[in-house]
């Protein structure tokens with residue numbers, strides 16, 4: 001049976017990206033060696049990381065003066081590297097979920113943290129609006145897509161301070177005005193690659209403002225100077241990222257990804273809104289295109305496990321909601337297909353007919 005992968009992360013990648021990675025693992029560029037066993041300092045791997053960087057710059061239209069880094073440690077390490085490198089005295093954070101809170105927790109180790117707004121009291125079912133940022137903060141940190149709750153900020157905010165964003169679960173799903181940000185980071189395993197690499201886009205002249213001593217590996221300047229090659233980078237995940245960016249480019253770039261994301265989301269949300277068994281969990285205007293969260297209506301609550309098993313029997317993989325929301329979550333990252341979304345909808349319709 002065909003499987004449709006709706007897992008929240010690590011997640012679906014296009015089959016061609018997986019196949020090309022598999023080929024490179026067996027025999028890279030006809031060298032008779034695996035990409036996993038060649039030197040990261042070889043000219044062959046240098047070409048990979050150079051192409052990955054060039055593709056990221058092209059796809060996101062990254063202006064001059066920014067560096068693209070491929071680091072280890074996941075987005076979670078960036079929660080600490082960001083304040084280490086940018087927080088002088090005080091930083092502002094928009095609290096839109098668990099990941100935002102984790103980022104705040106690390107920042108508190110380095111200075112004062114102002115929570116500009118929070119939707120915690122409503123279990124993060126909306127993106128707070130109408131807040132202001134104190135102008136004396138070193139930066140404002142936002143999480144553009146809240147993977148667990150299914151809310152998303154799909155615009156590049158205009159704020160009077162430096163802007164930093166965790167885009168782990170929606171990077172490369174829409175065009176971004178990079179010039180509005182001092183730093184953007186994303187663990188790769190949602191929209192870019194397999195787990196193991198983190199992409200960081202950083203404005204070079206925003207670095208070097210803090211006076212504290214920064215350990216070498218945690219200092220962005222180290223990685224800017226060494227082109228992400230200060231130490232051995234995650235070679236295979238970088239290769240997969242490069243393959244995936246080639247794929248994104250071949251599909252028509254991030255504009256095409258954005259169009260597809262909207263189409264997929266409409267297909268699934270329309271069914272959630274129509275189907276008598278289900279309802280969405282977040283404010284309609286803040287609905288994420290990437291993580292579509294829904295639950296059974298109260299009168300059908302006891303069917304939760306049964307629907308999950310039914311959907312699984314139809315080939316749906318990974319639709320269980322995060323434990324802090326419950327219900328279901330259909331993650332629709334870049335490689336998710338319209339066919340997959342239609343299969344999920346068909347499954348929801350069939351289940352409704354049985355009840």
Ligand SMILES: *Cc1c(COP(=O)(O)O)cnc(C)c1O
Pocket residue numbers: 009073074075076077099143145146147166167168169187188190
């Ligand atoms: C998954 C996720 C993270 C954590 O990423 P790791 O690479 O596992 O550290 C951080 N932020 C967001 C928005 C995420 O979705």
